[in-house]
Amino acid sequence: MSVLLIAIFFSLLLTSRHAILANGFRFITGSEWDPVTNTFRSLAFVVGTLVTSLIALVIATILALALAILMGEYFKSGPFSAVMRTAVELLAGIPSVVYGFIGLFFFVPVVRAIEEPLGLPPFGVGVFTTALLLAFMILPYSASIAREMISLVPSDLKEASLSLGATRSETVWKVILPYARGGIMGGVLLSLGRALGETMAVTMVIGNANVLTFNVFAPGNTMASVIANEFSEASSDIYLSSLIEIGLLLFVISTLINIAGKVVVNRMATR
């Protein structure tokens, strides 16, 4: 596995060396993406990727926890539980492009209906819509794992807590969740990984504006999306090389976030 990872890293490095040398360090600090003057800077995409993924993660984690507590503690078995569990797992099986269409035809009008009364330009597409869509895409991963972790909490801990006079919700918040913390974080990390690399669904709802923006209701772009859009037509050598350099950057950022996440999970698990 690690040999494969190293091989991927080096092949990306090799094919983007032309751009690394030409763009230099400004590649990471600048935000201009101009194929006409051959000026390529990646900050707009890095920020776009991180902002959409993090907002999606927050939304998804809240939803996933709610689902997990419901299915892992309150409705452990029975028809309702089976239906919910299947539904959540099916969400994971929907292809990315289909999510893109759902986003385009369902989420975009909804977000536009929110933007108009707020006086914002009614794009509909943008960072917020993307984050919302991503949240639903990554929900199954964290929800399923969190549910497993919660149902694995030993029942004598729960019984002890209840017998000491705690209410059911107090047991959930103060006994079950802290116990399952490590595993839940692991599931959250897995879903963050998917959010960072998601391409097709993102490219359909993010608005493809290659500009740096922190405004969640404005269109933006992510690293995976710009590669998908511009790769097949990148005609000049430096253009292609710069797109591969973005791929390299995405690879590095994903790896770093995963490592950081593993450290956090370990800290939480071993108390």
Add this chain to the structure above:
Amino acid sequence: MRLSRIALAALVLVAAAALGFGQSVELVGAGATFPAPFYSKVFDEYSKQMGVKVNYQAIGSGGGQTQLKNKTVDFGASDVVVTDENAKTFPASFVSIPMVEGSVTITYNLPGNPTLKLTSDIVADIFLGTIKRWNDPRISALNPDVKLPNTAMTVVHRSDGSGTTAVFSDYLSKVSADWKSKVGVGQSLNWPVGVGGKGNPGVAGLVKQLPGAVGYVELIYALQNKMPYATLKNKSGNWIVPSLASTSEAGMVKIPDDVTKVNLTDSEAANGYPISTFTWILVYKEQNYDNRPKDKVEAMMKLLWWMVHDGQQYAEPLAYAKLPAAVVAKAETILKSVTYGGTPVLK
């Protein structure tokens, strides 16, 4: 012993089937979305008449050029002639054959679908982001009988590398010094404002969905989606509605000896629509590369010859303009220059 004989027999059968499989020729092409409706129609008609199937992938002009460069397709399609500098990176020399003429319209999403009159400097300023609202005084002055709402303008451009973008930006660079210095010409641009859609269909879809949106698409996309489009003022000072007639008019200019140098944007023609262009198919000049079978090459060249002659009848129903006679003559010369092993394929 028995098993190996059966295996041998099976292998021979498969080999025979594979050899005999060369019955119907299949061609693969990729490129511009601009002429895709026209190409779809002619390829379909040709396969009905001659049995030659063509698989055309509309991935954008840049994609067409790259795929031809990589020799993954039999022909590439591009709205813009490949620049000399880019042509040098191709493994062999290739020719560009004009196929049909189309126009880029400015389409928008306003209540009541009004037909707006716009001058070139207004169009440039819209796409530069200088004009931000529909009820801007410059637009209302030109359109006194249209009730323009106070909606913000959402510019929609292409997110992929596009010949349509190249033609549009070429026009804007000619009519706006501001555009030329700030953005320039190219298949992919650093757009000052707006959202991106993939392909002509992507832009049409976004404009149709977003109220107050304005974008640029090939005429047929606006027509088939029943979207309104702007009347523009051309170089001669006439107000021209984009249509089959005005697109043809734009092509009635003096064709240079090297037909690939022809440029119809901001056309001199008195009644020509200012954002028109020919669209090209690119093939290698010497077709005997990578063991290409001769029958495939002949089928392709016959297809291309047919497209510039009989195939032209399918252009006008789709609002593309036929090639002017002078251009067809030049296309014939170019087609005859394509060789297989040194000898011209078409006599």
